[in-house]
Structure formats: C-alpha cells, structure tokens
Amino acid sequence: MVVGAGAAGFCAALAAHGSDVEVVVLERDSVPRGSTALSAGLIPAAATRFQAAMGIADNPALFAADLTRKAHGKADAALVDLVAQQAAPTVEWLADRYGLPFSVVDDFDYPGHSARRMHGLPGRSGVELIDGLRHAADACEIPLIVNATVSALYVDAGRTVCGVEVTRPDGTCDSLGCDALILACNGYGGAPDLVARYIPEMRHASYFGHPGNRGDAVLWGGKLGAKLEHMPGYQGHGSVAHPHGILISWAVIMEGGFQVNTNGERFSDESLGYSEQAAVVLAQPDGIAFDIFDKRIAAIARQFADFRQAEASGAIMEAPTLGRLGARLNLPPLALAQSQAEIEAAIRSGRPDRFGRRFPETALLAPPFKAVRVTGALFHTQGGVAVDRAARVLDTDGKPLPNIFAAGGAAVGVAGPRASGYLSGNGLLTATVLGRIAGEAAAAFAKRRMPN
Ligand SMILES: Cc1cc2nc3c(=O)[nH]c(=O)nc-3n(C[C@H](O)[C@H](O)[C@H](O)COP(=O)(O)OP(=O)(O)OC[C@H]3O[C@@H](n4cnc5c(N)ncnc54)[C@H](O)[C@@H]3O)c2cc1C
Numbered sequence: 001m002v003v004g005a006g007a008a009g010f011c012a013a014l015a016a017h018g019s020d021v022e023v024v025v026l027e028r029d030s031v032p033r034g035s036t037a038l039s040a041g042l043i044p045a046a047a048t049r050f051q052a053a054m055g056i057a058d059n060p061a062l063f064a065a066d067l068t069r070k071a072h073g074k075a076d077a078a079l080v081d082l083v084a085q086q087a088a089p090t091v092e093w094l095a096d097r098y099g100l101p102f103s104v105v106d107d108f109d110y111p112g113h114s115a116r117r118m119h120g121l122p123g124r125s126g127v128e129l130i131d132g133l134r135h136a137a138d139a140c141e142i143p144l145i146v147n148a149t150v151s152a153l154y155v156d157a158g159r160t161v162c163g164v165e166v167t168r169p170d171g172t173c174d175s176l177g178c179d180a181l182i183l184a185c186n187g188y189g190g191a192p193d194l195v196a197r198y199i200p201e202m203r204h205a206s207y208f209g210h211p212g213n214r215g216d217a218v219l220w221g222g223k224l225g226a227k228l229e230h231m232p233g234y235q236g237h238g239s240v241a242h243p244h245g246i247l248i249s250w251a252v253i254m255e256g257g258f259q260v261n262t263n264g265e266r267f268s269d270e271s272l273g274y275s276e277q278a279a280v281v282l283a284q285p286d287g288i289a290f291d292i293f294d295k296r297i298a299a300i301a302r303q304f305a306d307f308r309q310a311e312a313s314g315a316i317m318e319a320p321t322l323g324r325l326g327a328r329l330n331l332p333p334l335a336l337a338q339s340q341a342e343i344e345a346a347i348r349s350g351r352p353d354r355f356g357r358r359f360p361e362t363a364l365l366a367p368p369f370k371a372v373r374v375t376g377a378l379f380h381t382q383g384g385v386a387v388d389r390a391a392r393v394l395d396t397d398g399k400p401l402p403n404i405f406a407a408g409g410a411a412v413g414v415a416g417p418r419a420s421g422y423l424s425g426n427g428l429l430t431a432t433v434l435g436r437i438a439g440e441a442a443a444a445f446a447k448r449r450m451p452n
Contacts, residue, residue: 001023001024001026001164001176001178001180001181001182002016002023002024002025002026002182002184002439003026003150003164003181003182003183003184003185003216003217004025004026004027004028004034004183004184004185004186004408004410005025005026005027005029005032005034005134005144005146005184006032006033006034006035006036006130006184006186006210006408006409006431007034007036007129007130007133007408007428007431007432007435008184008186008407008408008409008410008430008431008432008434008435008438009025009027009032009034009182009184009185009407009408009435010025010032010130010133010134010136010137010435011090011094011133011407011431011432011433011435011436011439012182012184012405012407012435012436012438012439012442013025013137013142013439014097014098014133014136014137014140014142014436014439015435015436015437015438015439015440015443016182016439016440016442016443016446017137017140017142017439018097018439018440019439019440019443019444019447020443020447021443021446021447023142023143023439023443024142024143024144024145024176025137025142025143025144025145026145026148026150026164026166026176027144027145027146027147027148028147028148028149028150028185028212029146029147029212030146030147031146032130032134032144032146033127033130033210034130034186034210034212034213035126035186035189035209035210035213035379035380035409035427036126036129036130036133036428036431037126037127037129037130037210038126038208038209038210038247039126039129039427039428040120040124040125040126040247040249040304040305040306041120041121041124041125041126041127041128041129041428042105042118042119042120042124042424042425042428043087043090043091043102043118043119043120043425043428043429043432044063044087044110044113044117044118044119044423044424044425044426044429045063045087045088045090045091045117045119045429046058046059046060046062046063046084046087046088046115046117047059047060047088048088048091048092048102048104048117048119049092050091050095050102050103050104050119051104051115051116051117054104054106054116056104056106056115056116056117057115058115058116058117060081060084060085060087060088061084062114062115063084063087063115063117064080064081064084064085065114066112066113066114066423067080067083067084067414067423067426068080069112070112070273070415070420070421070422070423071414071415071416071421071423072416072418072420072421073416074230074416074417074418074421075230075413075414075415075416075421076229076386076412076414078388078389079387079389079412079414080414082389082433082437083414083429083430083433083434086433086436086437087429087432087433090432090433090436091119091432093436094133094136094432098132098133098136098139099132099136100121100129100132100133100136101121101122102119102120102121103119103120103122104116104117104118104119105118105119105120105124105303107251107300107303108251108254108255108300109254110250110254110423110424110425111250111254111271111272111273111274111424112273112423112424113423113424113425118424118425123305124303124304124305125304125305125306127305129428145166147168147169148166148167148168148174149166149167149168150164150165150166150167150185150216151165151166151167151173152164152165153165153181153220153224154175155224158402159224159225159395159401159402160402160403161178161180161181161402161403161404162177162178163175163176163177163178164176164178164181179403179445179446179449180403180404180405180442180443180445180446181403181404181405181442182391182404182405182406182407182438182439182442183216183217183220183221183385183393183404183405183406183407183410183411184406184407184408184410184431184435184438185213185216185217185410186209186210186213186217186380186408186409186410187213187215187217187218187380187381187382187383187384187409187410188213188214188215188218188381188383189207189209189210189213189234189378189379189380189381189409190207190209190210190211190212190213190214190215191213191214191215192207194214194215194218195207195378195381198231198232198381198383199231199232199234199378199381201279202234202236202278202279202378204282205236205278205279205282205376205377205378206240206245206375206377206378207377207378208237208240208245208247208377208378208379209378209379209380213380213409217384217385217406217409217410217411218231218383218384218385218410221384221385221393221404221406224393224395224401224404225395225396225401226385226386226393226394226395226396226401226404227385227386227394227395227396227398228383228384228385228386228412229383229384229385229386229412230382230383230384230412230413230415230416230417231381231383231417232383232417232418233381233382233383233412233413233415233416233417233418233419233421233422234275234378234379234380234381234382234383234419234422235275235378235379235380235381235382235415235419235422235426235427236274236275236276236277236278236279236376236377236378236379236419236422237250237274237275237277237278237376237377237379238259238270238274238275238276238277238278238280238281238289238374238376239252239253239259239274239277239281239291239372239374240374240375240376240377241310241315241372241373241374242288242373242374242375244310244313244315246306246309246310246313246315247304247306248291248301248306248307248310248315248372248374249301249304249306249307250274250424251297251300251301251304252291252293252297252298252301252370252372253270253271253274253291253293254271255293255296255297255300255363256293256294256297256359256360256362256363256364256365257270257291257292257293257294257297257365258270258291258292258339258343259277259281259289259290259291259292259374260289260290260292260331260335260336260339261284261285261288261289261290262284262285262286262288262290262330262331263285263331263332263335264326264331264332264333264334264335264336264338264339265335265339266339266342266343266353266355267280267284267289268280268355269353269355269356269357270357271357271358272420273420273422273423273424274424275379275415275419275420275421275422276418276419276420276422277376278376278377278378278379278419279376279419280376281374281375281376282375282376287375287376288373288374288375289373289374289375290329290331290371290372290373290374291371291372291374292322292325292336292339292340292365292369292370292371293365293369293370293371294365294366294367294368294369294370295318295366295367295368295370296366297365297370298311298316298370310372315372315373316370316371316372317329317370317371317372318368318369318370318371319368319369320367320368320369321367321369322336322337322340322365322369323336323337325369325370325371328371329371329373340365342354343359343363344364346358346359347359347360347361347363347364379427380409380427381409382409382412382413382415382416382417382421382422382426383412383413383417384406384409384410384411384412384413385406385410385411385412386398386411386412387405387406387407387411387412387434388400389437390405390437390438390441391405391406391407391411391434391437391438391441391442392404392405392441393405393406393411403442403445405438405441405442406434406438407430407431407434407435407437407438408427408430408431408434408435409427409430409431411430411434413426413427413430414426414429414430
C-alpha cells in the first residue's frame with residue numbers, strides 16, 4: 001500500500017506492480033498532483049544513454065561527489081551513493097518501460113553539477129511528469145483511490161503496520177489492511193507549525209509546494225520510534241515572480257543574469273544555488289529582488305513552461321537600455337548602472353567579483369534587457385524519516401521497522417540539514433529513485449509473507 005500519489009508514490013507503485021504483487025495507491029486529492037506537478041519535472045541522473053547520445057561524459061561517482069560537496073559532507077554517504085548509482089537506471093526504466101520521453105537540458109549549467117545531467121520531459125514541466133506517471137499506473141491497472149486521506153496507521157505491538165484509516169472528504173472513515181506500507185506523502189512544508197518548529201528562518205516565507213503535504217510521514221514515524229533526520233533542511237528558491245507566484249528558472253542567473261535589491265544593489269554570489277538564495281532574498285528590503293538578464297537568456301529560459309507562463313502573465317519586463325529598465329522597475333538609476341559596471345569589470349578582468357562570483361566571458365548582457373520582480377519561497381522540506389538502502393524506515397537505534405518504507409519528501413533527503421546543501425534536482429532524485437527501490441523492497445517483503 002502506498003500513501004501519496006506524487007512521483008515517489010507512482011514510482012513505488014509501478015515498481016511493486018512490476019514485482020508481481022497487488023498494490024494500491026491512496027491519495028488525498030481528487031486528482032494526483034502533489035509538489036511533483038509544481039516542479040519543472042527535472043531529474044538528475046549520471047551516465048544515461050540520453051547523455052551518451054549527446055556526448056556528455058558523466059558517471060555516478062562524479063554525481064555522488066557533487067551531491068556530497070553541495071551538502072557540505074552532511075548527507076548520509078550510503079544514501080548519496082545509492083541515489084547517484086541508481087538514478088540512471090531509474091530514468092531509463094521510466095523511459096523504456098513506461099514511455100516517458102526524457103531528454104537532457106543541455107543549454108545551461110545547474111549550480112553545483114559538474115556535468116549536464118538534468119533529465120526532463122519535452123515541456124519541462126512537472127504536470128507532464130505526474131500525468132505521465134499516472135497514465136503508466138493506469139495502463140498497469142494499478143488501483144488509485146483518490147479523495148482518500150490516510151488519517152491513522154494501525155500498528156501492532158511489534159511496530160508492524162497492519163492497515164490504515166482513510167478519511168473521506170465528507171468525514172466518513174474506512175479501514176484498509178496491508179502487508180507493507182510505503183510512505184510517499186512528502187514532507188511538512190504544508191504544516192506551518194512544523195515549519196516554525198524545524199525551520200524557523202522560513203516560518204514567514206510563502207510555501208510554494210503542495211499544501212496537502214502536512215508532515216504525516218514524520219508525525220507517524222515519530223510515534224513509531226523512527227529516527228527523524230535533517231529536519232531543518234529544506235529546498236528554497238530565490239526566484240519566484242512576485243506577486244505572480246511563478247517559478248523563474250535559475251537559468252536566468254546561471255547564464256549571466258544577476259539579482260539586485262530595491263536599492264538597485266547586488267547583495268550576493270547568486271551562483272551558489274537557488275535554494276540558499278531564498279533566505280538571502282527574503283532578507284533584502286521588503287523581501288524583494290529583481291532578476292536582471294537579457295533576450296538571449298530569456299530564449300534559454302523559455303523552454304520551461306513556468307517561464308512561458310511568466311511571460312504570458314506580464315511578469316517579465318523588457319527595455320532597450322538598462323537605464324530604461326531600471327526606470328520601469330523604480331530602481332535608483334546610478335546604483336543599477338554601477339552594479340552592471342562592476343560585473344562587466346569582473347568579466348573583463350577574468351577575476352571573481354566582490355562576492356566571489358565568477359562570470360564567464362559569454363555572460364555580458366546585451367540589449368534588450370529583461371527583468372522580473374522576485375521573492376524567496378520555501379519549496380519543500382528535506383528532513384524526514386531515516387531510511388536504509390532498501391528504503392526501509394529506521395528507528396533511532398538504526399534498526400528497520402518491520403514493514404514500513406519511505407521515499408521522496410517523506411524520507412530524509414541527500415541535502416543535509418541546511419538549505420545550502422540542496423543540489424538542483426535532489427527532490428525528484430529521491431522521489432523517483434527511492435520510490436522505485438521502496439516499491440521493489442516492499443514487494444519482496446510482501447511476497448515473503450505470502451503463504452506458499
Ligand atoms: C515549485 C517547485 C519546483 C520544483 N522543481 C523541482 C525540479 O525541477 N526537480 C526536482 O528534483 N525537484 C523539484 N522540486 C521538488 C519536487 O517537486 C519534490 O521534491 C517532489 O515532487 C517530491 O515528490 P513526492 O512524491 O515525495 O511528493 P509529492 O509530489 O508532493 O506527492 C505527495 C502526495 O501525497 C499526498 N498526501 C500527503 N499526505 C497524504 C495523506 N495523509 N494521505 C493521502 N495522501 C497524502 C499529497 O496530496 C501529494 O499528492 C520542486 C518543488 C517545487 C514546489
């Protein structure tokens with residue numbers, strides 16, 4: 001039995017079904033969406049055939065090193081190794097077995113990745129990913145019960161889950177039995193009390209993930225004696241169009257764009273990563289920044305459905321000169337010009353700027369210039385129940401609970417306990433890879449319990 005129909009839940013269900021056991025997915029909403037639908041649907045994977053076809057050299061060890069470095073060495077090394085090794089087989093499994101047409105984002109670098117390894121579907125949207133997974137599950141005739149919030153677990157004295165209580169939108173309850181349970185109900189971003197307790201720096205930030213992710217996995221896990229790890233960890237994002245509430249791809253920064261605050265001043269090395277930039281942007285006056293970029297960069301960002309939506313809704317402004325752009329944004333003209341001049345001087349000198357950011361020569365912006373007003377937001381939490389290499393939930397002594405597995409945002413991530421530990425794509429990485437592993441492991445467990 002799987003709780004939650006996001007990327008983790010569907011990958012788990014598909015893997016369990018592929019192992020010839022009966023599986024059912026329980027989902028709170030009437031249509032599966034989850035944070036997966038809100039994402040750009042990009043999954044990092046190293047040494048895939050998609051990369052090989054494009055001549056991109058990569059390998060799991062390099063990927064693991066990138067994950068470890070970004071997480072400041074604080075992520076569980078065994079888990080890092082597992083997801084780095086298993087990401088390519090998982091992406092290829094989704095492509096080859098279920099027909100999801102992945103390709104590599106090959107026109108810009110994501111911060112912290114030493115190879116181009118983000119794999120996405122043609123529209124680069126999470127809706128495409130979740131719909132593709134749901135269609136795959138439908139084609140396998142995997143039962144999906146919607147409008148079914150799992151409200152309690154039935155657990156025996158030996159901490160074995162025997163079934164769950166399901167609450168319907170009209171308040172009525174059903175009980176369902178199970179041999180094994182997979183927690184795929186994401187983290188606690190949708191539970192303001194848990195955010196305030198574990199991530200106080202983001203307690204006033206907008207939560208941009210799925211509101212139905214209310215921390216059930218950690219609440220149930222905590223009661224069962226599961227170890228909760230890296231609870232202050234989270235993925236933030238420092239580039240959400242405001243007030244439109246639309247994610248603006250970090251491509252606009254990585255390709256040479258920069259951020260200024262309402263005083264027209266730069267305030268950070270934006271290239272460190274978008275996750276840690278959320279709190280940095282929120283610390284600026286009014287919690288606002290402006291992404292400044294140009295037409296060339298906009299053409300790259302336009303591959304993302306979110307960016308196209310931002311353009312359609314008028315969030316992206318354009319002007320023939322930086323001065324005119326600043327005037328449209330109400331930015332002090334001198335400060336903006338100085339910010340740009342500093343960057344150009346750094347590019348010409350080949351040296352890092354005063355924040356330590358190194359701009360490539362190709363990064364010189366050219367007219368027409370573009371800008372978008374942005375703020376920082378909490379995307380999803382990275383703390384969760386500890387799991388082993390079979391996605392079994394571990395207790396505080398490091399022993400697996402008898403029949404509970406976890407994947408995606410329900411389980412601890414590979415980013416460590418800080419927002420700055422989040423490497424792009426970590427979310428769907430653990431959702432898809434651990435989802436698949438949890439499905440296979442839960443199926444193997446359930447089969448062992450079946451009478452011969
Ligand atoms: C705007 C945005 C952009 C992002 N972009 C990316 C990206 O490009 N790449 C990347 O790797 N990550 C990205 N992420 C993170 C990524 O979306 C998540 O890490 C990933 O979707 C988590 O998958 P999941 O299956 O664990 O959770 P979800 O997709 O959130 O699914 C969990 C499901 O569980 C259901 N549920 C919760 N509680 C219960 C309950 N008690 N009973 C029944 N059902 C329940 C929810 O309704 C939900 O449908 C992004 C996140 C956001 C918010």
